[in-house]
Amino acid sequence: MSDVQSVVDAAERAYRSGLSRTPAERRGWLESMSHALDAERDELIAIARDETHLAAARLGGELTRTTFQLRFLGAEVVDGTHLEATIDHADPTWGMGPRPDIRSIRRPIGPVAVFGASNFPFAFSVAGGDTASALAAGCTVVHKAHPAHPRLARRTAAILIEALRSAGAPDGTFALLEGEDEGVQLVQHPLIKAVGFTGSTRGGRALFDLATSRPEPIPFFGELGSTNPVFVTRSAWQRRSQEIADGYLASVRLGRGQFCTKPGFIMVPAAVGAPQVIAHAAIDQPDEPGLLLSSRLRDSFEGALDALAATDGVETLLGGPSGDESAPLTLLRVDATTVLENPELLEQEAFGPASVIVEYRDMAELDQLSTLIGGQLTSTVQGEPDDDLGALLPALAERSGRVLWNAWPTGVTVSWAQQHGGPYPATTAAGTSVGAAAISRFQRAVAYQGLPPELLPLGLRDDNPLGIPQRIDGILTLPAKGDDGR
Ligand code: NAP
Numbered sequence: 001m002s003d004v005q006s007v008v009d010a011a012e013r014a015y016r017s018g019l020s021r022t023p024a025e026r027r028g029w030l031e032s033m034s035h036a037l038d039a040e041r042d043e044l045i046a047i048a049r050d051e052t053h054l055a056a057a058r059l060g061g062e063l064t065r066t067t068f069q070l071r072f073l074g075a076e077v078v079d080g081t082h083l084e085a086t087i088d089h090a091d092p093t094w095g096m097g098p099r100p101d102i103r104s105i106r107r108p109i110g111p112v113a114v115f116g117a118s119n120f121p122f123a124f125s126v127a128g129g130d131t132a133s134a135l136a137a138g139c140t141v142v143h144k145a146h147p148a149h150p151r152l153a154r155r156t157a158a159i160l161i162e163a164l165r166s167a168g169a170p171d172g173t174f175a176l177l178e179g180e181d182e183g184v185q186l187v188q189h190p191l192i193k194a195v196g197f198t199g200s201t202r203g204g205r206a207l208f209d210l211a212t213s214r215p216e217p218i219p220f221f222g223e224l225g226s227t228n229p230v231f232v233t234r235s236a237w238q239r240r241s242q243e244i245a246d247g248y249l250a251s252v253r254l255g256r257g258q259f260c261t262k263p264g265f266i267m268v269p270a271a272v273g274a275p276q277v278i279a280h281a282a283i284d285q286p287d288e289p290g291l292l293l294s295s296r297l298r299d300s301f302e303g304a305l306d307a308l309a310a311t312d313g314v315e316t317l318l319g320g321p322s323g324d325e326s327a328p329l330t331l332l333r334v335d336a337t338t339v340l341e342n343p344e345l346l347e348q349e350a351f352g353p354a355s356v357i358v359e360y361r362d363m364a365e366l367d368q369l370s371t372l373i374g375g376q377l378t379s380t381v382q383g384e385p386d387d388d389l390g391a392l393l394p395a396l397a398e399r400s401g402r403v404l405w406n407a408w409p410t411g412v413t414v415s416w417a418q419q420h421g422g423p424y425p426a427t428t429a430a431g432t433s434v435g436a437a438a439i440s441r442f443q444r445a446v447a448y449q450g451l452p453p454e455l456l457p458l459g460l461r462d463d464n465p466l467g468i469p470q471r472i473d474g475i476l477t478l479p480a481k482g483d484d485g486r
Helices: 003-018 023-039 041-052 056-079 129-137 150-166 180-188 201-212 234-257 274-284 295-309 336-341 343-347 363-372 392-399 436-442
Strands: 085-088 102-108 112-115 141-144 174-177 194-198 220-223 230-232 265-269 315-318 330-335 354-360 376-382 400-405 443-449 470-472 475-477
Touching: 003 141, 003 174, 003 180, 023 041, 023 056, 023 129, 023 150, 041 056, 041 150, 056 129, 056 436, 112 129, 112 180, 129 141, 129 194, 129 436, 141 180, 150 174, 174 180, 180 201, 194 201, 194 436, 201 220, 230 234, 230 363, 234 265, 234 274, 234 354, 234 376, 265 274, 274 315, 274 330, 274 354, 295 330, 295 354, 330 336, 336 343, 336 354, 336 363, 343 363, 354 363, 363 392, 376 392, 392 400, 436 443
Parallel strands: 085 470, 112 141, 112 194, 141 174, 194 220, 230 265, 230 376, 265 354, 330 354, 376 400
Antiparallel strands: 085 102, 102 443, 315 330, 470 475
């Protein structure tokens, strides 16, 4: 029996056994994972430093976020909002004819395959958001290790498996696999019911095609690339040029530009010297020390810089390909007319410390740019309260998962309202991989019609023994809060 077969069989058994466990037990599993990772913090950060070139402070922050996320989603399991429990009592006077008693609730979909990204060895990796949200949904997880940090993946997985065991979770609730072929077999395995993926558009697209061409197609939640455009109004630039230049550069440089939310394009007013102001600010502030994560990412970063610079009218103001992992800050400049004639430029993600400054003449050009951007994780407006933004905000909302005002897109908080997703190519399916709503990707709703109370799932009973929010005959009804505020 292959590794993939035995691991998925165990994940399936654990999934079935987990179905009868209580929300409080499941919360305990997530909390146990969180505490176990916190307890091994120093060792984990040391391995991650060794394998990724990322600074200890950055890795520490990422691990804190990861363990917070496990506890946050554990609390969600008990809160029960994600179950969307809905009760429509029988109603003989219902407008379209008598209504039967019908009730719906969301349930887990089964074992889930998870692929993490190289640039987030904790937060979007073995113990990251996809793993945490799939476990919170009631699924089991088989994680395919990223080859950029194999030792960290193995050590993190060992800690998680032990934490789950000691908290009483069924064996097989979480497992790790390694190898590209194993990843492919995992996506194709009939017992795998969904895939969570964070990584490149190329890799994500290849695995998406596999997942959707199986005899039984399955949902593929791919969080891919994004160019995260920033739109600066003329009055914002007039009033705050230095602050905007500094904030933009800090966001582009953060983590050597290896963030999926890095601003890849900034649209600034023409004829006010904006590219020069930004370039001077860049020279005044030194680059963060450090190297790109891997030679593979270096190759694709430099390929993207070459592709951008190959278009007539695109000028390199600073930096350019360095031929090694030191990757200095690269700033390119182009006018909006050239971009409007070559809109494919806006889709070119350069995953590293680089960004393109686009000079627009008037609001009409800015509006046109906003309708040419593809699906984005984020779009940002740097504006002033008295700006007439025309159709800019609706255009950005149509194309982006998160729209920011006078802020910078790097930094994605874990909370209830967070939306880390967006139309393709930002993601392959609607949904978010960060925040409370990430859980619902790994569930589906079932409606029960006419069942007697004793046969209903606990969350759908009139006496509400789980104490969860229920929408009863159209009205959202919250449970009385207990001592712990829930
Ligand atoms: P990657 O090269 O796509 O790798 C991701 C995972 O997929 C790895 O485990 C990789 O394993 C596997 N994989 C890729 N192609 C495959 C194929 N054809 N067949 C089977 N397995 C395959 O991604 P990365 O380089 O780590 O990440 C960088 C990219 O991720 C950037 O573009 C960035 O924007 C994006 N990203 C997005 C987010 C987000 O939330 N949207 C967050 C972080 C990063 P193997 O190498 O073993 O094949």
